[in-house]
Every structure is written in structure tokens, then in C-alpha cells.
Amino acid sequence: AAEPLVLGIETSCDETGIGIVRGRRLLSNTIASSMAEHARYGGVVPEVAARAHLEALQPAIEAAVAEAGIALGDLDAVAVTSGPGLAGALMVGVGAAKALAVSLDKPLYAVNHLVGHIAADILTGDDVEYPTVALLVSGGHTSLLLVRDLVSDVEMLGETMDDAAGEAFDKIARILGLPYPGGPEIDRAAATGDPQAIRFPRGLSRASDLAAHRYDFSFSGLKTAVARWIEQREAAGEPVPVADVAASFREAVVDVLVTKALDACAQHGVPRLLLGGGVIANRRLREVALERAAAAGVAVRIPPLSLCTDNGAMIAALAAELIASGAAPSRLAFGADSTLPV
Numbered sequence: 352a353a354e355p356l357v358l359g360i361e362t363s364c365d366e367t368g369i370g371i372v373r374g375r376r377l378l379s380n381t382i383a384s385s386m387a388e389h390a391r392y393g394g395v396v397p398e399v400a401a402r403a404h405l406e407a408l409q410p411a412i413e414a415a416v417a418e419a420g421i422a423l424g425d426l427d428a429v430a431v432t433s434g435p436g437l438a439g440a441l442m443v444g445v446g447a448a449k450a451l452a453v454s455l456d457k458p459l460y461a462v463n464h465l466v467g468h469i470a471a472d473i474l475t476g477d478d479v480e481y482p483t484v485a486l487l488v489s490g491g492h493t494s495l496l497l498v499r500d501l502v503s504d505v506e507m508l509g510e511t512m513d514d515a516a517g518e519a520f521d522k523i524a525r526i527l528g529l530p531y532p533g534g535p536e537i538d539r540a541a542a543t544g545d546p547q548a549i550r551f552p553r554g555l556s557r558a559s560d561l562a563a564h565r566y567d568f569s570f571s572g573l574k575t576a577v578a579r580w581i582e583q584r585e586a587a588g589e590p591v592p593v594a595d596v597a598a599s600f601r602e603a604v605v606d607v608l609v610t611k612a613l614d615a616c617a618q619h620g621v622p623r624l625l626l627g628g629g630v631i632a633n634r635r636l637r638e639v640a641l642e643r644a645a646a647a648g649v650a651v652r653i654p655p656l657s658l659c660t661d662n663g664a665m666i667a668a669l670a671a672e673l674i675a676s677g678a679a680p681s682r683l684a685f686g687a688d689s690t691l692p693v
């Protein structure tokens with residue numbers, strides 16, 4: 352079909368996402384999150400996430416089908432994230448997708464989660480142009496990609512060597528005594544702080560690091576630096592200026608993300624930058640990205656947040672593009688691959 356009706360299943364982390372698209376048109380995007388269950392651990396607990404997917408999938412599928420106003424039998428294909436992500440969480444989605452595809456006798460498309468994030472942009476209704484550089488930042492990944500063609504040519508330029516950007520926000524929030532998830536909390540606290548108050552390190556940004564890690568990220572050194580700075584203040588019996596620490600930390604993360612993304616645009620002669628992932632909610636990140644990109648002559652695209660955070664619609668959208676390009680469905684023997692390359 353030229354405009355295939357596709358249901359996408361996303362369970363790579365803590366969001367159970369079911370999305371339905373007709374070609375490039377979004378019909379429904381249902382998301383159930385187990386974030387609240389992870390709050391007391393300060394981060395996503397894989398086993399808890401997997402169990403939550405098992406319980407949330409069926410109701411989410413029913414809700415998405417109802418919202419789209421379709422019947423399951425109308426579907427042309429089923430799509431599912433097969434990686435990268437948490438192995439147990441992925442397996443729940445893959446198992447459900449296989450069961451659905453077999454019972455409906457429809458083709459099944461296994462897709463890459465990161466490429467799915469890039470495909471989300473198609474659903475905004477605006478014309479999408481390639482090549483583009485894509486910066487994907489969430490609690491689970493921090494990746495810089497060069498997209499020459501969505502279905503056939505996506506190159507990983509670099510990724511985090513340790514924590515994901517969102518994870519860094521969550522860990523620093525914890526150190527500052529702010530609740531989980533920490534990203535929005537730090538964003539709020541930083542609003543009244545001075546981003547230049549403390550000069551925290553920019554990971555993998557020294558000339559000696561850039562040779563081998565030009566587009567890679569590292570946030571563990573920054574985390575240690577913030578923790579040490581706070582300890583020293585406390586040891587000296589001085590109060591911790593939470594707003595200044597939050598603003599300075601946020602500035603360090605944002606600076607390195609935007610600097611490397613625009614460096615990739617410049618090196619590859621690509622005047623487009625696509626942003627994706629839950630950390631895109633960060634106000635300072637959007638602001639600095641838009642400001643510096645404008646100065647560099649780079650057009651920035653930021654899909655609505657509901658399409659930036661993990662969701663099933665982006666997975667369905669990618670499969671619809673694959674179908675339109677004539678790609679064959681996946682053979683049913685595929686598994687979940689927590690480190691699936693693009």
C-alpha cells in the first residue's frame with residue numbers, strides 16, 4: 352500500500368508506546384510510563400520496566416486502536432523496536448509484536464530505536480530534508496548521527512562513553528536533593544542561577560580528546576566534578592548555592608552537546624540539525640541550540656515533545672517509510688538486541 356496503516360510498539364526503556372500511522376499521518380500515539388515506579392530508585396530499574404511493559408501493553412494497544420478509529424484487522428503491518436535498549440524491556444515488546452503479527456497474519460518490521468527517533472520528524476507534517484545531523488538525548492542514550500537517507504544511510508558519528516545526558520541530570524539532581532526525574536527539576540532550579548558561577552568541565556572537549564572522540568560524549572567526569580565541588584562547600588561549612596550549581600551544570604552539558612552537534616554540521620557541510628529525546632525538553636538546550644545554529648546558518652528542527660520522548664508512533668512511522676521504500680519485512684526469528692547498531 353502507498354499509505355500503509357502501521358501499528359508501532361516501543362518498549363526499549365520505561366515508556367510503553369503504541370502508535371498508529373497511515374503513511375506519514377499520525378493517527379494515535381499512546382504512552383504509558385513506569386517512571387513513577389522507578390522514582391524511589393533514582394533511575395530506571397530494568398526488571399521493573401520489563402514487568403510494567405507486560406501489564407501496560409494490551410491496554411495501550413486497545414487505547415491506540417480506539418483513538419485511531421481503526422480495527423486491528425485493518426493494519427497493513429506491525430512494527431517493533433528490537434534495539435538498542437534494555438534487553439528485558441525490549442523482549443516484552445518484541446514478543447507482543449510477534450504474537451500480534453502472527454495472529455493477524457500481517458508482516459512485522461523490526462526497527463532501530465535511534466532511527467525511530469529520527470523518523471519522528473516525518474510526523475510533524477513539515478517537509479523533511481536530508482542530509483541532516485541528528486542529536487538524540489534522553490535518559491538512555493546520547494547520540495550524534497549523520498542521516499543521509501532515513502531508510503538506507505544513517506551513520507553513527509558518536510555517542511556517550513558513560514552516562515546518557517538525561518542520566519547525568521538525574522544523578523546531579525539526586526546529589527542536590529532534588530526528586531526524580533532530575534532533568535525538569537534542574538531546569539527549574541537553574542532558572543534563578545548564574546550559568547557562569549562555576550566552570551564545570553566539558554567532557555571530551557580537549558584537543559587531545561577530540562582526535563579520537565570528536566563526536567563522543569562523557570558526563571561522568573562532570574558528575575564527579577559537581578559532587579566534589581559540593582563536598583568542598585559542605586566541608587567548609589558553607590551553604591550550597593543550588594541554583595548556581597544547577598545552572599552551571601546545565602550550561603556544561605548544553606555547551607558540549609550543542610558544540611559537538613554544530614561541529615558535525617560544519618564538518619559534513621550539513622545545514623540541518625534535528626533534535627530528539629526527552630532531554631530536548633530542557634529550555635536552555637533549546638535556547639542555545641537555536642541561537643548558535645542560527646549564527647552558523649544551520650536550521651534546527653524540534654518535533655513536539657510527545658514525539659521526542661520514547662513513543663510508538665515514531666516506530667510505526669519508520670516502518671511505513673521502510674514499506675514505501677520496498678523493504679522486506681523481518682523474518683520472525685529475530686530477537687532483542689540491547690546494543691543494536693544503526
Ligand code: KG4
Nearest residue numbers: 489490491517532534535629630632633660
Ligand atoms: O526520552 P525520555 O522521556 O525517556 C527515557 O530516556 O527513558 O527521557 C527522560 C530523560 C530523563 O533522564 C529526564 O531527567 C530527562 O530526560 N529530562 C530532562 C528534562 N526533562 C526530562 N533533562 C533535562 N532538562 C529537562 N527539562
Ligand code: ZN
Nearest residue numbers: 489491628661
Ligand atoms: Zn529513546
